[in-house]
Protein backbone atom coordinates (compact mmCIF):
# COMPACT_ATOMS: atom_id res chain seq x y z
CA UNK A 1 0.00 0.00 0.00
CA UNK A 2 1.35 3.47 -0.85
CA UNK A 3 -0.10 6.25 1.30
CA UNK A 4 1.08 9.85 1.09
CA UNK A 5 2.09 11.46 4.37
CA UNK A 6 -0.17 14.18 5.74
CA UNK A 7 1.33 17.68 5.72
CA UNK A 8 1.59 19.46 9.08
CA UNK A 9 -0.96 22.15 8.00
CA UNK A 10 -3.52 19.47 7.18
CA UNK A 11 -2.99 17.76 10.51
CA UNK A 12 -3.70 21.03 12.35
CA UNK A 13 -6.82 21.72 10.28
CA UNK A 14 -8.09 18.18 10.73
CA UNK A 15 -7.64 18.29 14.45
CA UNK A 16 -9.54 21.61 14.83
CA UNK A 17 -12.47 20.42 12.70
CA UNK A 18 -12.69 16.97 14.18
CA UNK A 19 -12.41 18.25 17.77
CA UNK A 20 -15.41 20.45 17.05
CA UNK A 21 -17.38 17.47 15.74
CA UNK A 22 -16.31 15.42 18.74
CA UNK A 23 -18.06 17.91 21.00
CA UNK A 24 -21.28 18.21 18.92
CA UNK A 25 -21.59 14.47 18.21
CA UNK A 26 -24.55 14.01 20.58
CA UNK A 27 -26.62 16.85 19.12
CA UNK A 28 -25.85 15.67 15.62
CA UNK A 29 -28.32 12.81 15.47
CA UNK A 30 -31.45 14.81 16.41
CA UNK A 31 -34.35 14.06 14.08
CA UNK A 32 -35.11 17.57 12.64
CA UNK A 33 -31.44 18.25 11.90
CA UNK A 34 -31.08 14.90 10.19
CA UNK A 35 -34.34 15.20 8.23
CA UNK A 36 -33.76 18.73 6.96
CA UNK A 37 -30.00 18.86 6.50
CA UNK A 38 -28.29 15.49 6.27
CA UNK A 39 -30.83 12.91 5.06
CA UNK A 40 -31.47 14.23 1.49
CA UNK A 41 -27.88 13.81 0.23
CA UNK A 42 -27.69 10.43 1.96
CA UNK A 43 -30.82 9.26 0.09
CA UNK A 44 -29.16 10.20 -3.19
CA UNK A 45 -25.98 8.31 -2.25
CA UNK A 46 -27.88 5.11 -1.48
CA UNK A 47 -29.66 5.38 -4.86
CA UNK A 48 -26.35 5.93 -6.70
CA UNK A 49 -24.67 2.97 -4.98
CA UNK A 50 -27.66 0.73 -5.64
CA UNK A 51 -27.64 1.68 -9.34
CA UNK A 52 -23.88 1.07 -9.60
CA UNK A 53 -24.04 -2.28 -7.77
CA UNK A 54 -20.91 -1.40 -5.77
CA UNK A 55 -19.70 -4.20 -3.46
CA UNK A 56 -16.84 -2.57 -1.49
CA UNK A 57 -17.72 0.90 -0.30
CA UNK A 58 -16.24 3.60 1.93
CA UNK A 59 -18.10 6.57 3.40
CA UNK A 60 -15.50 9.26 4.09
CA UNK A 61 -16.17 11.81 6.85
CA UNK A 62 -18.90 9.41 7.97
CA UNK A 63 -19.62 11.28 11.21
CA UNK A 64 -21.96 9.32 13.48
CA UNK A 65 -22.32 6.72 10.72
CA UNK A 66 -25.98 7.12 9.80
CA UNK A 67 -25.37 6.80 6.04
CA UNK A 68 -22.67 4.12 6.46
CA UNK A 69 -24.97 1.95 8.57
CA UNK A 70 -27.79 2.47 6.05
CA UNK A 71 -25.52 1.33 3.23
CA UNK A 72 -24.68 -1.81 5.21
CA UNK A 73 -28.35 -2.54 6.10
CA UNK A 74 -30.02 -1.67 2.81
CA UNK A 75 -27.43 -2.73 0.23
CA UNK A 76 -25.66 -5.60 2.08
CA UNK A 77 -22.36 -5.06 0.25
CA UNK A 78 -19.31 -7.26 0.72
CA UNK A 79 -17.45 -4.63 2.77
CA UNK A 80 -18.40 -1.20 4.13
CA UNK A 81 -15.93 1.21 5.72
CA UNK A 82 -16.87 4.30 7.70
CA UNK A 83 -13.93 6.70 7.88
CA UNK A 84 -13.76 9.79 10.08
CA UNK A 85 -11.05 11.81 11.81
CA UNK A 86 -13.18 12.59 14.89
CA UNK A 87 -13.11 10.09 17.76
CA UNK A 88 -16.33 11.56 19.24
CA UNK A 89 -18.31 11.03 16.02
CA UNK A 90 -16.82 7.56 15.51
CA UNK A 91 -17.71 6.47 19.05
CA UNK A 92 -21.38 6.97 18.16
CA UNK A 93 -20.91 5.32 14.80
CA UNK A 94 -19.38 2.19 16.39
CA UNK A 95 -22.35 1.85 18.73
CA UNK A 96 -24.71 2.00 15.74
CA UNK A 97 -23.48 -0.93 13.67
CA UNK A 98 -20.97 -3.73 14.27
CA UNK A 99 -20.81 -4.93 10.64
CA UNK A 100 -19.30 -1.69 9.31
CA UNK A 101 -15.50 -1.42 9.61
CA UNK A 102 -14.99 1.93 11.34
CA UNK A 103 -11.66 3.60 10.64
CA UNK A 104 -10.23 6.56 12.53
CA UNK A 105 -8.41 8.41 9.78
CA UNK A 106 -8.26 11.66 7.81
CA UNK A 107 -9.70 11.64 4.29
CA UNK A 108 -6.28 12.70 3.06
CA UNK A 109 -4.52 9.53 4.24
CA UNK A 110 -6.78 6.50 3.99
CA UNK A 111 -5.67 3.24 5.65
CA UNK A 112 -6.82 1.19 2.64
CA UNK A 113 -4.80 -0.60 -0.03
CA UNK A 114 -4.63 0.54 -3.66
CA UNK A 115 -7.72 -0.54 -5.63
CA UNK A 116 -9.46 -1.86 -2.49
CA UNK A 117 -12.85 -0.26 -3.26
CA UNK A 118 -15.61 -0.07 -5.88
CA UNK A 119 -17.07 3.16 -4.49
CA UNK A 120 -16.20 6.12 -2.31
CA UNK A 121 -18.97 8.40 -1.08
CA UNK A 122 -18.91 11.49 1.09
CA UNK A 123 -21.80 13.64 2.33
CA UNK A 124 -21.65 17.05 4.05
CA UNK A 125 -17.92 16.68 4.74
CA UNK A 126 -15.94 17.33 1.53
CA UNK A 127 -15.82 21.09 2.24
CA UNK A 128 -13.58 20.27 5.24
CA UNK A 129 -11.07 18.19 3.26
CA UNK A 130 -7.89 19.21 1.51
CA UNK A 131 -9.55 18.63 -1.87
CA UNK A 132 -6.67 17.65 -4.18
CA UNK A 133 -5.03 15.46 -1.51
CA UNK A 134 -8.27 13.68 -0.56
CA UNK A 135 -9.20 13.13 -4.21
CA UNK A 136 -5.80 11.63 -4.88
CA UNK A 137 -6.52 9.19 -2.07
CA UNK A 138 -10.00 8.38 -3.41
CA UNK A 139 -8.43 7.68 -6.80
CA UNK A 140 -5.75 5.45 -5.27
CA UNK A 141 -8.14 3.26 -3.27
CA UNK A 142 -10.64 2.81 -6.13
CA UNK A 143 -10.51 0.20 -8.89
CA UNK A 144 -10.49 1.57 -12.47
CA UNK A 145 -14.10 2.47 -13.27
CA UNK A 146 -14.84 2.85 -9.52
CA UNK A 147 -17.49 5.33 -8.42
CA UNK A 148 -16.84 8.55 -6.51
CA UNK A 149 -19.88 10.48 -5.27
CA UNK A 150 -19.48 13.78 -3.46
CA UNK A 151 -22.35 15.70 -1.91
CA UNK A 152 -21.16 19.02 -0.57
CA UNK A 153 -22.26 22.52 0.32
CA UNK A 154 -22.26 25.00 -2.59
CA UNK A 155 -20.94 28.57 -2.28
CA UNK A 156 -23.47 29.96 -4.83
CA UNK A 157 -26.65 30.79 -2.88
CA UNK A 158 -27.77 33.71 -0.65
CA UNK A 159 -27.20 31.69 2.53
CA UNK A 160 -23.85 30.29 1.46
CA UNK A 161 -22.01 33.56 2.19
CA UNK A 162 -22.88 33.60 5.91
CA UNK A 163 -22.43 29.84 6.18
CA UNK A 164 -19.01 30.15 4.59
CA UNK A 165 -18.06 33.04 6.86
CA UNK A 166 -18.97 31.01 9.95
CA UNK A 167 -17.33 27.86 8.69
CA UNK A 168 -14.19 29.70 7.64
CA UNK A 169 -13.59 30.73 11.26
CA UNK A 170 -10.63 29.19 13.09
CA UNK A 171 -13.04 26.67 14.65
CA UNK A 172 -14.55 25.46 11.36
CA UNK A 173 -12.24 26.24 8.45
CA UNK A 174 -14.44 24.95 5.61
CA UNK A 175 -14.06 25.91 1.96
CA UNK A 176 -16.95 24.75 -0.22
CA UNK A 177 -16.04 24.51 -3.92
CA UNK A 178 -18.50 25.50 -6.67
CA UNK A 179 -19.91 22.79 -8.97
CA UNK A 180 -17.52 23.93 -11.67
CA UNK A 181 -14.54 23.82 -9.28
CA UNK A 182 -15.55 20.37 -8.06
CA UNK A 183 -15.71 19.10 -11.64
CA UNK A 184 -12.22 20.45 -12.33
CA UNK A 185 -10.86 18.98 -9.07
CA UNK A 186 -12.21 15.55 -10.02
CA UNK A 187 -10.89 15.74 -13.57
CA UNK A 188 -7.46 16.83 -12.34
CA UNK A 189 -7.40 13.87 -9.95
CA UNK A 190 -8.09 11.40 -12.78
CA UNK A 191 -11.88 11.02 -12.70
CA UNK A 192 -14.45 11.39 -15.46
CA UNK A 193 -17.43 13.41 -14.20
CA UNK A 194 -20.61 11.58 -15.25
CA UNK A 195 -23.30 13.64 -13.45
CA UNK A 196 -23.69 16.83 -11.46
CA UNK A 197 -26.86 18.32 -9.96
CA UNK A 198 -28.36 20.07 -6.93
CA UNK A 199 -29.57 17.92 -4.04
CA UNK A 200 -33.34 17.50 -3.93
CA UNK A 201 -34.62 18.74 -0.53
CA UNK A 202 -37.87 19.17 1.42
CA UNK A 203 -36.95 22.89 1.67
CA UNK A 204 -36.22 25.38 -1.11
CA UNK A 205 -32.65 24.51 -2.12
CA UNK A 206 -31.41 28.09 -1.78
CA UNK A 207 -31.82 27.73 1.99
CA UNK A 208 -29.44 24.79 2.23
CA UNK A 209 -27.42 24.86 -0.93
CA UNK A 210 -25.62 21.69 -1.82
CA UNK A 211 -24.87 19.66 -4.87
CA UNK A 212 -23.81 16.18 -5.82
CA UNK A 213 -21.04 15.27 -8.25
CA UNK A 214 -20.61 11.72 -9.55
CA UNK A 215 -17.39 10.54 -11.14
CA UNK A 216 -15.75 7.38 -12.40
CA UNK A 217 -12.08 6.60 -11.91
CA UNK A 218 -10.30 6.59 -15.27
Ligand SMILES: C[S@@+](CC[C@H](N)C(=O)[O-])C[C@H]1O[C@@H](n2cnc3c(N)ncnc32)[C@H](O)[C@@H]1O
Nearest residue numbers: 021061062063084085086089106107123125128
Ligand atom coordinates in the same frame (compact mmCIF):
# COMPACT_ATOMS: atom_id res chain seq x y z
C1 LIG B 1 -21.07 17.61 8.98
S1 LIG B 1 -20.34 16.06 9.41
C2 LIG B 1 -21.06 14.98 8.20
C3 LIG B 1 -21.17 13.56 8.66
C4 LIG B 1 -21.87 12.59 7.74
N1 LIG B 1 -21.14 12.41 6.50
C5 LIG B 1 -23.29 13.00 7.46
O1 LIG B 1 -23.67 13.20 6.30
O2 LIG B 1 -24.06 13.11 8.42
C6 LIG B 1 -18.69 16.23 8.85
C7 LIG B 1 -17.76 15.12 9.31
O3 LIG B 1 -16.55 15.21 8.59
C8 LIG B 1 -15.49 14.85 9.47
N2 LIG B 1 -14.24 15.40 8.93
C9 LIG B 1 -13.92 16.70 8.76
N3 LIG B 1 -12.71 16.82 8.18
C10 LIG B 1 -12.27 15.54 7.98
C11 LIG B 1 -11.11 14.99 7.37
N4 LIG B 1 -10.17 15.78 6.85
N5 LIG B 1 -11.00 13.65 7.31
C12 LIG B 1 -11.96 12.84 7.80
N6 LIG B 1 -13.09 13.30 8.38
C13 LIG B 1 -13.24 14.64 8.46
C14 LIG B 1 -15.90 15.45 10.80
O4 LIG B 1 -15.21 14.83 11.86
C15 LIG B 1 -17.40 15.16 10.79
O5 LIG B 1 -17.68 13.94 11.39
